[in-house]
Amino acid sequence: IKDFLIKNKITFIEDETNNNEKFTRNRIRKNIIPVLNASIAGGLGKFKRFFENTDSVLMLFDFLIEDRLNIMKSKNPIILDISKILYYNNKLRKNLLYYILSKNLFVDSSLIESIDRVISSKRPNIIFKEKGMIIEKSYNDLKIEREAGDEFDKEDFLKPGMETLFNGYTLKITKTVFIESLLKKKNVFVFPLSAGRRFKIRTLQTSDSFVPFGMNKEKKVSRFLMDNKISLSERRRVPLILNEKDEILAVGSLRRTGLYRMKKQKGCLCIYVGKN
Template sequence: METFRNILSFLNKNGIKLDNKKVLLSFSGGPDSTLLFNFLLFCREKLNTYFECFYLNHNEREDVEEEESFVKNICRKNGIFLNYKNVEVLSSKERKSLGFERAGRELRKRFLETIFKEKNFDYIFTGHNFTDSVETFFINLQRNMGLRGATPMKTVDKHYVRPLLFLKKDEIVGILREEKIEYVEDKTNFDRKIVRNKIRHELIPSLESSLKDGVLSFKTFFENISEIEEGFDQIVFEKLEIFRSDAKGLYILIDIPKILDYNKKLRKILIYFALSKYFYVNKNLIDEIQKVLISKKKNVEKKCGDFFIFKSYSNLRISKNFEENERIKYLELEMNKRVLFNCFEVEIKKVENEKDFSFEDGKFYFNVESGKRFFLKTFEKGDRMTIFKMDGSKRLSKIFIDLKIEKSLREKMPVLVNEKGEILLLGNLKRSDLYHVDLENDKEFFEVYVKRVC
């Protein structure tokens, strides 16, 4: 089918190759995902692409049985494994506060991420099209979301891929009808009480008939806005050196002294732009962050809606989602991968003993005999360690008391242990007296970076 070749060409232009790749398709049985399902069947035959589907039944519609039956049958018929989840999306106060559409979207993303990691997929495909981008623009316009709200969906966003962004909704439906490919229609898509549906059935047809190129008239506008956003991101995250984020976008760190160099109005703009890269933000959150920034208290922990604000001396961290902000108790470290463990960034890597090598402040070093696997855990009653340059061992609880470490921080402090259970390091406070490095004879050794960030 020519359409499939066009989709392949579009993906290739965006750097996506499907030869011998593994794809997870978010599948609902609707027109968009059904076209993608058939496209991936084509890729399975021509490019040896392997794919599975994910379907979420959130039990909120009367016609869901018809949709679920369609999805299961088409997967069974074509020998495609279906990752199926049946849940109550609005089963908690937290999810009810988000609203059904957003709660369902976040829950679906969480399931997709889990399957993606467990099964080592290369990409996650979603069926968003160009018309969806235009609809989202007007929804965000109503929400006063600023520049971020005006930017279109990205074709490639990390491992998420939207192969249909060059097609309009009516084009997709037309292709399916012409090829006599069956799909199911979500009846709630016609409920005009829902803002997106009102835009879809009233505003979009008006734009199609009024503008020379219909909704495609937004194409150049979206391209220009994307370039502006990219430029602002470089300024805010790279040039100003005020904000940092983790690789997954789970939190934003703010350098307090640097941002206080700007007046209140500019701070508001900068904070909005930095946070909105990863989160939905509102005026209340930004106002609360402003208050914490100028507070004379050195350490602050507070909740603002779905967000958590942590202030510690010169750093302020904003993170989201209660499940992701509970105190982590145990984590295995991977080499050369920096992780966030409660309020600390930690990384372990093997380094070579090069000429003129010297130990760096804020880093800790252990010889290669110190372990094959390394873990972070939190303090437990009875934990002891041998202290560097001290005879015998000492309880961690006594170390905390001697150093006057507040109780809330003790519960978050990372304790580095090896596979034998030997305690090697207590946060960024104390190193054990085990496994010293011999710079004259050791060709390589482990370097551990630990920094408190909140």
């Protein structure tokens, strides 16, 4: 518009607040839109097609947060640059925190509120524990990590898109389009989307039983582990993945349940269980 006015020698007045980065609209226009324009082939003209692909949106968010906005100083442990987070308004700041932290930790709105209060506080050094997390503010750094517990973890939570470490195992759940080759991937169990929306990871309990894939009746998980020659100490560490109905979907990387078999579904859940 400005170029058009100048080219046609039309007199105009520019609002002096247009260049003031105190306002969110100006920060987005000056700092985020140029990055988007440079990052997407064809520029902003291809935005609509780009944003129709959910995976592309998530990849873009990761790119912005990790490579352009410079919010994260470290991934393990998670260390955030407080000055970069405070650059954004309250609502956007909380959304950024949730997006960053939910990729690796189980967070909810109350934990995000607590972290935001720490970030906004004028006190230079704060440390507190909440919901199994240790949150530590040291001047411009915010460090967030799981609280050290017993010899091994008893329980954790996962949702699609998250990855976690549990008793020496790496677990990750993703939603994706089903293709036959997924069934041949090592340490990956494939389920229809109906298998669950929220997942719990925990260690063995005495009453646990499941229907192992390839069998038509239930079997005690403890007996299954013994039959697979898993030592007693290792049995206490093996992660069990359960859905919101408390159905055991997988026993470590050993076997999945025979429930929820793939048929002709387009989408699927992939549960990766790898031993570190």
